[in-house]
Amino acid sequence: MGLVPWYDGRDGMYGWIWRHLPGNTWVRALISLVLVVAVVYVLFQYVFPWAEPLLPFNDVTVDNQ
């Protein structure tokens, strides 16, 4: 397991994460999947609901409240 920073590694950010996950390939794949699901959850639950009102689809009133 290399301890070089991700920007110095040979396979970029995702490769760096992969190399720092414990276990064999299957365990790593499983953990990666969990990480992806967690990121998607955070995006859908917190980030997108915050970002969506900044787009124009919400302006349906004439007094802009």
Place this chain on the structure above:
Amino acid sequence: MRVIVRTLSELCITVGSVIVLFVVYVLFWTGVRADDVMDDQIDLLRKEWSKPRPPADGTSASPARPAPYAKGKPFAIMYIPRLGFTWNKPVLEGTGTGTLKKGLGHYAETAQLGQKGNFAVAGHRRTYGDPFKDFPQLRRGDAVVLTDGTTWFTYRIDKGPYKTVPSDIEVIDPVPRTSGYTRSGRYLTLTTCEPEWGHSHRLIVWAHLDSTQPVEAGKPEALRR
């Protein structure tokens, strides 16, 4: 050099994935969530309405002024047969962003349902269940039916869809300018955005109160098939 290219390409992949996910969220997920939430709001109303009401005693028999609506809470269900026979949406008090995610929003400063003045309601054209997607299909004579649990209110559309600019707040006046109404009456105004995915204009329809009947009398003519 290789590090820069690699970093840049990973960044592009990441940003691209997030954008794709965001499109999925806006087009699909908001609708799924909104349908759930709107059904919940309608269930809430039905539950409330099925509760036994306190019998009207002699002192408060005159229904002069109904109680003000609670902000952000549903108080009525709207039916528009032109938008689909199964089309029904809860109407909530207020037009805040959070309120409009749960249903249609009643402009707080406008008249109450069935009262003298202008009962004005805003709704999403797109996203959050697309309640007013087919807004341009509304025509003169179409029924807009609402119920508050005790009474059915049938409004008939007189004019619309009328395209205007977002700052044109006169369209929700008690006697809306450019609507063709000249005297005070019991009116209804619906507003949504135009174009479908934009925010440069608004679409408006106006209606007048055509008839009312108690819920005990069954569904109004316009909702019968």
